Amino acid sequence: MTAKEAYNLSFLELLAQQYPSIQAASMAIINLSANLNLPKGTEHFISDVHGEYESFSHVLRNGSGSIRRKIEEIFSNSLLEHEKREFATLIYYPEQKLPLILKNIEDKTEWYRITLFRLIKLGRVVSSKYTRTAVRQALPDDFAFIIEELLHEQESVENKQEYYQSIIETIISTNRGHAFVVAMAELIQRLAIAKLHVIGDVYDRGPGAHIIMDKLLDYHAVDVQWGNHDILWMGAAAGSEACLANVIRICLRYGNMETLENGYAISMLPLASFAMETYADDPCERFKPKVSADEFTQNEIQLMSKMQKAIAMIQFKLEAQIVQRRKHYGMADRLLLDKIDFDKGTICLNGQAHQLLDTHLPTVDLDDPYRLSEDEKFVLERLRLSFANSERLQKHVRFLYAKGGLYLIHNGNLLYHGCIAMNPDGSFATVKVDGRTFAAKSFMDRLDRLARQGYFATDPEQKLYGQDVMWYLWSGAHSPLFGKEKMATFERYFLTDPATHKEGKNAYYALRDKPETAVKILEAFGLNPKTARIVNGHVPVQVKKGESPVKANGRLIVIDGGFSKAYQDKTGIAGYTLIHNSYGFLLASHAPFESTQKAIEQGLDIHSKTEILEANFARIRVRDTDEGRQIQAKIHQLEALLAAYRDGVIKEQ
Structure with a gap:
């Protein structure tokens, strides 16, 4: 043998x-x-949520309009427009909507009877793509047997009709109607989407990244392609002080203390005390947070300004230490503090002197500008421990490692957040490390592995190497998550010349409109460019200026349409989502979401415009998928x- x-x-x-x-x-x-x-299950693609948890939650509940489309198909001739809207809202928010509906209903028994039959009818349609075993696993324990019976009702069998009718009547007579409506609504939500793909950037400006992560933890089938803001939080949780400093600075810059303090219970007291003492008489004008006056008091804004300046100076020192430690990053142009002439109040960049807008830098040692003071070291250690001991943050980050990566190949499509670093001539940018050359897929694979090493390694040197890579992923010139020549944080704070603020996008962003670029990338990842697509996020599509999310003759789709309110003035919409069902690809563009309260009370759904990108002649079956x-x-x-x-x-x- x-x-x-x-x-x-x-x-x-x-x-x-x-x-x-x-x-x-x-x-x-x-x-x-x-x-x-x-039939193939429906895949749902969403990107660049940036902490906007209300919009995210609503799009998740309505399946980017999938549920409303089913309601239109099934009840187009039997329900009025306002009835369809109310029925949809009931499915999205059953616990909250039910009491509002019932308070205006005289015959509640009849309302329950009609509503339950409608929910069951819709439930049969959305469950038809699944095996009975799969549906059974999704059923709530309390009603598992009853729902299974009702979903597989044989309407043509006369002796079964009274049986099913009696089930409905008993549910109502035993006062279980409320609980059954909730159970059916949640089941429909779950079965409407078979798989959720998050194409990066759960974190950033919005106040609810931690709430979004809680929802993802409980979602039945999800994967995450890490975004640049995600890797920053992951690095901070892993112990990277440079990532940690960036996280705190950005939260202070945009007044997003909710996620840090209330979401993850990270104490800002050590930094606040240090900042108040170090910059007591400094107005820190260049570090005023980007918030409206009605959000915070003047004292709060003043404190956040001082804290932002304190952590920014710490960040510049920590980043310089990484640049000096990792020469192969090729980021010597980010060594800036030693270029300052304190007597003249200038900094020399590329042989040109620039006047500094702020010269009060008491924590910079002229003899060793990148050395942290003892007080800065103390503050950093307290903050590092706070990140390390945040159970909720660590749970969320472990989930991102378990369910995520830098890219994903799924059902013949390539998903990634940022870019594939390229040269202007269309060739892949290469990075040489330890005698080996990496580009495109091999570079992504190496960075993915090292990012995991930065969190899970037990050897201190390996762990530090991985953590430095996580910072590189945030701001390195060839980083597939960053996609720019440099991160000009120092220049934006301290210099007026807009030319110094320019960061310069990677050539990928000029080339991705071309079909040959998509073909080259897909082939590099072992995919068939005739059938495969790239799903991309990171850079908002400026719809207001006529930009299309569909590029390279349909081979590449950018679904960052401005979920974050900060980008909606530029994009003109409030996000894209992509749906891949058994009939093909649908791209949904969304109008701004007003609020959960209005959605519940007034039945205001997110207005979405759906575009068919691909319609298949033959319905896609499970046999055609990875599953x-x-x-x-x-x-x-x-x-x-x-x-x-x-x-x-x-x-x-």
Whole structure:
């Protein structure tokens, strides 16, 4: 017996423990083969949420309009427009909407009867893409048997009609109507979307990144392609002081203390005390947070200004230490503090002197400008411990590692947040490390591994190397998450010349409109450019200026349309989402979301415009997907087991 035959026999013996007879193996093959012919489940793509939890939650609840489209299909001739709107809102927010509806209903029994039948009818449609086993796993424990019976009602069988009718009547008469409506609404929400893809940047300016992460933790099927802001928080949680300083500075700059203090219980007291003492008489004008006067008091704004300046100076020192430590990053142009002439109040950049807008830098040692003071070290250590000990943050970051990565290949499509670093001539930018050259996929794979090393490694040197890579992913010139020549944070704070503020996008962003660019990238990742697509985020599509999210003749789709309110003036919309169902691709562009309260009280859904990007002549089946290929592999294994049983190689148990 060869080694391969012995290995195969060992595997089949293990498989036989799960399928101990010819009958068991045969039934499994029959069931799996049937699954291959089901319609493909609906995939939902969303990007650049930036902490806007209310908009995110609503789009999640309505499946980017998927549920409303089903309601239109099923009830177009039986419900009025306001009835369809109210029914949709009930499904999105059952707990909150039910009391508002019922207070104006006289015959509540009849309302429950009608509503339950409508929910069951809709439930049958959205569950039709799933096996009974998959639906059963999604059912709430309290109503599992009842819902399963109702979803598979045989309307043509007369002797079953009274049975189903009696179930509905009993639910109502036992005062379980409220709970049943909630259960059905949540089931419909869950079954409307089979898989959620988040194409990066859960974190940043909005106040609810921690709330979004809680929702993702509970979501039934999700993956995350890390964004530049995500990797920054991941680095901070891992212990990277440079990432930590950037996180705090950005939160202070945009007045987003909610996520830090209330979301993750990270105490800002050490930094506040240090800033008040160090910059007591400094107005810190250049560090005023970008907030409106009605959000914070003047004293709060003054304190945040001082804290922002304090952490910014710490950040510049920490980043310089990484640049000096990792020469191969090629970021010597970010060594700036030693270029300052304190007597003249200038800094020399590229041989040109620039006047500094702020010369009060008491923490900079002229002899060793990148050395942290003892007080700065103390503050950093307290902050580092606060990040490390935040259970909620660590739980969220571990989830990002478990469910995420720098890119994903799924169902023949390539998903990533930022870019594939390229040269102006269309070739891939290369990075040489330890005698090896990396580009495109190999570079992404290496960075992904090192980012995990930065969190999970036990060796201090390996861990530090990984953490430095996480900072590089945030701001490095060839970083696939950053996609710019430099991060001009210092220049924006201290210099007036707009030329010094320019960061310069990677050539990828000028080239991605071209079909040949998409073809080159897809081939580099082993995909068929005739059928595959790239789904991209990171840079908002400026719809107001006529820019299209569909590029490279449809081979590349950018779905950052401005979920974050900070970008909506530029984009003109409030985000894109992409839907890939069994009929093809749909791109939904969304109008701004007013509030959850108005959505519930007034039935205000997010107004979405849907564009069909691809309509298939033949419906996509499970057999055409990654899941189908896994099922087919399992069928081949079971067929080998069946042959082994029949050949007498393995005995039935």
